[in-house]
Amino acid sequence: SGPYGIWLMRDTRNLLLELGPHPFSFAIDLFGPLDVEHVSLGQWITLPGGERRPQSWRILARAGNVDITLSLSLVETYDDRSVTLRGSSATARLDYAADTLVVSKDNTADLVANAFLKEMGKAASHAREAVVNGFRQASSLNRKSPYGLSFRNTIRAFYRGLASGVPDERFSPRSALQVMQAIDASLEKIPAPPAPLPAPMRKPQPRVMVIGGTGFIGRNLTRSLVRKGIDVRVLSRGGPGPFADIAAHVETVGVSLRDEDGLARAMEGIDCVFNLARSMDKTWDAALENDVGTALRIARACRRAGVGRLIYTGTIASYDMSRPDRPITEDMPFGDLTSRNLYARSKAECEKRLRETDGLSLVIARPGIVVGDGGPLQHWGIGRWHGPGAVKLWGNGRNILPFVLADDVSDGLIAMMEHPQAIGESFNLTGEPMFTGHDYFEAIHRRAGAKLKVRGSSLAALWLADGGKYLLKRYGLQRKGTPRPSLADWKSRGHLSPFDNGKPKRLLGWQPETDREAFLRRAIDEAHLFW
Template sequence: MANNKITVALLGAGYIVDYHFSALRLLPNVEIKAVCDLNRRRAEHFADLKGIPRVYADLGDMLAHEPLDVVQVLTPPHVHFQASSQIIAAGLDVMSEKPLCHTVADCQQLRDQARAKGKLIGVTHNFLYLPVYEKLVADWRSGRLGQIDQVDIIWNKELGQLRGGPFGSWMLQTPTNILFEVAPHSFAHLVHLLGGLPDSIAVEVRDKVELPRGLEFYRRWEIRGWKGNTSIRIRFAFIDGYPEQYIHVRGTNAVAHVDIEHNTYTCQEHTPKPFDVDHYANVVGPAKNAFLQANGTLAKFVLYKMKLLKSAGGPYAQSIARTVASFYEGRHSGTLDERISPELGQAAVNLAEWVAREANLPAPQKPAESFMPAAPAQKPTVLVIGGTGFIGKVLVRHLCESGYSVRVLARDPQSCPPELAQLKLEITKGDFTDPDSVAAALNGIEQVYHLGRGVGNTWPEYLKTDVEPTRKVAELCLKHGVKRLYYTSSIAIYNAGDPSLVITEATPADPNVISISPYARSKVENEQILLDLHRDRKLPVIIFRPAIVLGRGGSPYHWGVVAWPYNSVCLVWGKGNNPLPIVLVNDVAAAMVKAIAVPNIEGAAYNLTSLPCLTANDYLDEFEQHAGIQLTRIPASNWRYYLESLAKWSIKKVGRDPGAAFPSYAEIKGRSFASTFNSSKAQRELGWTPISDRDTLIKEGIWAPVDEFLK
């Protein structure tokens, strides 16, 4: 690569941008000058986090003001053509996330434009650069596999957006959009291996899911075809289950298997040994090979975390890094690798269009422009921030049913949950981290419920996305003369590890807990800010601390009960026999609504929990029995968890991870909920009566979420 600096900008600040930023940082002659996103606040947050000098919310503005060489296009697929064409017209090269465009016609037009302008286009089909995939390609092309008989490509991974949205994303607007968003990974593999499109295909689609706004999605796709005498099968399953992504090739000489999910490659072929010994060798050899590869993957991950390796740790990040590096190497030499070429990118889109035609799905009805509820009869006097979340949706329903006129502040009103669309209320676009949108939403409001929360992994991130925005919300409430501000905190601030302790609202937050958990620390900090404003400026604030909240609309995989590294595996804190502070979501909402009518409680805090009658083991027993499944339970002592946390901290500390906090034994012990929670204050002052009947808690808190999740 040349020594001259290459100036680069990032277009799009969504999930994938962090991988591309890390990949570019590995290239010594690349300088990242700017990031651009329609959501300027998101771009600003990323730029601040990564030290990128300039931020834009308009591509044309960035192209006019920044002296750039390349723009990395990281937008949704339907924006690729317009954005890439604008970039090429400005005389710059394009490195685009897959797909190249979402139609073949646009792909061809973009290629023609780039050729006329003498500009390069690269397409990042990331998994093509995995070393394990490269081994398959080498064996295929060398003839080691013989004549290719079968090619199977599998993508079995749950699509989380089908459960919680955002339902306004382009990927969900028609049933075939998934073929241009996720499927190009697999289509690119097939086209690359075959050297072109199949001769014929047949497509079968099953498992339709109804989404908001009249949208439909099909969770299972099977594509069968032929290339000469080679049979082809591609399967997609976007449902919950053990994740799989692999390529399996059967040849006349050998069988090859690329396990992309686990980053291994194995090849089975006959040896000169006798029949039974040959079978033995074909079991032991690949197993040993996979074992060594798995050790290598884990070792690289650990070394990367310890900052002893500069390259990306995981296989996915490593593949993106190698893809990006290949583009800039090809840019210098003038010839792009075939795996990032626009020709391959267009072929993958061609296959996607072919599959869409062969699926022969009914023409989707035009989705409703919005999925908005009917307007309330009266001007809203109650604002709910975080009203589209688990507790928020139930709170909004209780408020409406109690006769209050409600306004909900939501990031994406077009993705309004179905539960809210059935109510009469007002939804306004905004985010509690954006003071201007909060100020606009406060017009005419008397009561404000703040259930919003920040995101991040470190305290500085929570400080910026949660603590400071909460302070501004409170100050805006004072400015607008709001009668009450209700803030939703959490019992996560307490240390519940002492069996002799009865936790009340007067129990102080535990420093051992908040030093470990940025989330708990933010709750404590927010409470203190709000109470200080109550004392100094008469802010009329009331604080709620819900316990382990269960009920319809929530996930049965509740992290307050046990830890869930996977849906089939749960880590039980201790023996799992301590009664848990469980409360139904309807009861939490009822308490929060009742507070409106209770006078003279400003400055008060309320724990919200029912009488404990279910342990973690009881919860898991009911889960298993009702779902008809068996979960892998792993109970362990507090010391075991502490030592494991200490080992993880050591690795992060060596790698100078800013989010590494020294483990607290008290914090781990507190997760077992050995202490007793007392909510008598809420019951006495609010006239609140939470359900404590064991059978009802099981039915509404465990069975109902399980039924919803498995539906």
């Protein structure tokens, strides 16, 4: 689901340069230098912009008399980060993401007892690892996760070697050189990339800017604008972005969102700015600086550059959606958000501060749960994901959710740019009420053949569990800025309140998809959820 303009995605070689060092280091640490014999690439996909990338790598190598297979996969499947060794008397599997080691051995028992004892031996290994890891994480208040410990132990071993005068061989220049030599040997065996697309014959003449244009909604909006004959300037830190196929109509500029002067210069000649940017913060102070501060800088830059209209993308999460008997409309105030989650609170604060900014022609959009081509399978607006194959829905999953297609959101945003009466207004862009959370995942199973583990949840129980975490963080870890959880906030995550989408239809002529079958086709069949 992107972003596609980052270094990792700019070239096929970069995928192995980014993902290869870890598994290659395992192999070389265990067996020594590798002789790479074969590399095959598979699960090719076409990225937005027309370029193709492989999602799977299969590398066959040899170290002395040991045959080695390295398999890398980026396909949306069950997460498996492991090393398996097959020897003469046993097989050992290290799941280094979970920090578990399971050994399967032969035994001397006869008939049925042989298979039974073999499986019981593996069960004992699993039980041992579960108890050890569970105790470690519980006693450390989850501060010793396998991921965190891997970094902690790596850094400790590195500096311990320096202090003792006997550096750890795993971190020596010689080992690093062997790893990179094996990766380079693998890259030499991949097929030559196709010729790049020809340079555009014309230079874009943008009058519209999209900030956050390489994200899910931003990419869709940019392409929708181009289809309407509108050239676009995209603010992007990741180079040209996923627009190689429409480069004659899209201009990308790299400006820091902290550079107000740079933003104002980039907006010269622009009539309308779409601000789709957001930050991921863990404290309210950070949200004020990164999310609210950025929104205000963009607004001031718009005013300085004489931009005719700023369209800011907020979120329906700012509403109190805890009451099923109370429909949500644009006239409903957010209320007190001090006990709400940071995302909902920060977006609402952005709206408030922007409305208070003088001389700004502002329109506010609040999309619902956006689905469609290029969107993620693991949408956190629906539930809490435990890997790509398991999701715990917010609530029992039986209430209608405010799904909306990405194409319909783009149509609504463009209508806000075109209609004079949109200035000063806000619009909730939610689709027609059609699907519950269970409906959505049942449709994925039926249409895509993927049966995910889907469970409902008790929002009250989640609130109580969050309260326990709050007490541990606030009084056990002494984190004074930890927000106190509220039951209304947890109920709001379940989107219990229905939405009335009449205002954008009435004022903008917005027409979201109304046909159930067409919605599912565009949201699932054409969305490439498992690419």
